[in-house]
Amino acid sequence: MNRGGAVSAFDAVSLANAPTHALRAYDPGHDLPALRRRFGHDLVELGSNENPLGPSPLALEAARAALGDVLRYPDPQGTALKAALARHHGVRATQIVLGNGSHELLMLIAQCFTDAHTSVVYSRFGFAVFPIAAAAAGARAIRVPALPPCHAGMPRGHDLDTLAAAITLDTRIVFLANPNNPTGTWFDDAAFAAFMERVPSTTLVVVDEAYAEYVTVPGLTSALRCLPEHPNLIVTRTFSKAHALAGLRVGYAISSPSVVAVIERLRESFNVNLVALAAAEAALGDRERIAAARAWNHAEREWLTARLRERGLRVLPSQTNFVLIDFGRDAAPIEHALFERAVIVRPMGGYGLPDCLRVSVGSRKDNERFLDALA
Numbered sequence: 001m002n003r004g005g006a007v008s009a010f011d012a013v014s015l016a017n018a019p020t021h022a023l024r025a026y027d028p029g030h031d032l033p034a035l036r037r038r039f040g041h042d043l044v045e046l047g048s049n050e051n052p053l054g055p056s057p058l059a060l061e062a063a064r065a066a067l068g069d070v071l072r073y074p075d076p077q078g079t080a081l082k083a084a085l086a087r088h089h090g091v092r093a094t095q096i097v098l099g100n101g102s103h104e105l106l107m108l109i110a111q112c113f114t115d116a117h118t119s120v121v122y123s124r125f126g127f128a129v130f131p132i133a134a135a136a137a138g139a140r141a142i143r144v145p146a147l148p149p150c151h152a153g154m155p156r157g158h159d160l161d162t163l164a165a166a167i168t169l170d171t172r173i174v175f176l177a178n179p180n181n182p183t184g185t186w187f188d189d190a191a192f193a194a195f196m197e198r199v200p201s202t203t204l205v206v207v208d209e210a211y212a213e214y215v216t217v218p219g220l221t222s223a224l225r226c227l228p229e230h231p232n233l234i235v236t237r238t239f240s241k242a243h244a245l246a247g248l249r250v251g252y253a254i255s256s257p258s259v260v261a262v263i264e265r266l267r268e269s270f271n272v273n274l275v276a277l278a279a280a281e282a283a284l285g286d287r288e289r290i291a292a293a294r295a296w297n298h299a300e301r302e303w304l305t306a307r308l309r310e311r312g313l314r315v316l317p318s319q320t321n322f323v324l325i326d327f328g329r330d331a332a333p334i335e336h337a338l339f340e341r342a343v344i345v346r347p348m349g350g351y352g353l354p355d356c357l358r359v360s361v362g363s364r365k366d367n368e369r370f371l372d373a374l375a
């Protein structure tokens with residue numbers, strides 16, 4: 001009601017709950033839809049770690065077929081996709097929860113297991129969603145230092161010792177990404193198994209394995225190997241990266257049945273749409289496609305890294321489909337100059353890495369366009 005004719009100052013923020021006060025809306029950076037309209041195929045998109053090879057033709061065919069059923073709600077249990085994932089990973093379907101992208105699952109996990117009386121531990125230069133998930137749940141976020149920039153093996157990577165030491169009695173979640181975004185760095189199976197031995201069973205360990213399908217280094221398979229002994233472990237995966245279905249939004253988490261049952265309490269019943277369910281199942285079945293994407297990405301990433309290092313640039317080691325370049329000076333003017341040449345890369349100021357740019361491994365043509373523009 002507008003009393004006395006004065007325009008009352010309506011302030012929705014003052015009505016928002018406490019956790020929301022600490023949040024800011026997602027900053028998309030550049031307006032990509034507008035840039036695509038302006039530049040068409042001349043736009044070089046290396047900012048979002050998408051797979052330039054595109055999805056399996058079988059996934060596209062399944063998606064098209066599923067369109068005929070869109071008058072129906074999707075299967076709220078995602079039964080067929082979960083059965084395929086269970087077979088693929090050698091787990092039971094009751095150990096899997098599906099998400100509208102793995103981002104949704106990271107948020108849900110924090111909502112289910114943390115609140116204002118508990119804390120979340122994560123690493124500096126860890127995936128940006130981790131502190132957001134903690135903040136949205138109102139949990140105390142404990143950010144621990146990363147390995148130093150001069151570290152011989154994994155500069156700026158996760159320091160598992162420091163992370164384990166930061167866990168307190170009220171810590172409900174440790175968030176890790178392996179390999180990590182935006183650094184590209186990783187830790188191996190043996191280091192992770194040793195870490196798990198140090199974590200109390202009252203703390204959940206979430207390992208975000210969004211880039212797992214790209215890994216080629218020996219000694220790193222998956223945190224899933226620790227699941228039989230550690231019911232407090234949650235592994236998240238996504239169809240957005242190597243499977244090249246980012247636009248359909250499908251991710252999943254694998255844990256013990258009791259953890260999954262808790263997450264199911266808060267999960268929206270139809271969170272994964274039926275086109276996405278069908279496409280993801282078909283993509284998972286196309287093993288040759290994933291193997292080819294892994295091999296191609298490995299070769300192309302090594303090629304791109306070699307070209308950059310030839311120019312004297314510092315490139316962090318990576319097991320992902322992107323590289324982090326440390327220019328040793330403010331990278332904003334470089335990012336701007338690339339943008340002027342219709343080459344989109346990811347600035348890292350928000351991560352506290354203003355000297356760095358993250359560049360996805362694109363098609364050879366796009367990588368060459370990037371290298372030319374950089375010169």
Ligand SMILES: *Cc1c(COP(=O)(O)O)cnc(C)c1O
Pocket residue numbers: 049100101102103104127177180181208210237238239240241246249250251
């Ligand atoms: C890209 C990415 C994801 C994927 O998120 P979706 O919501 O599944 O698209 C998750 N974690 C990390 C570390 C990523 O880089």
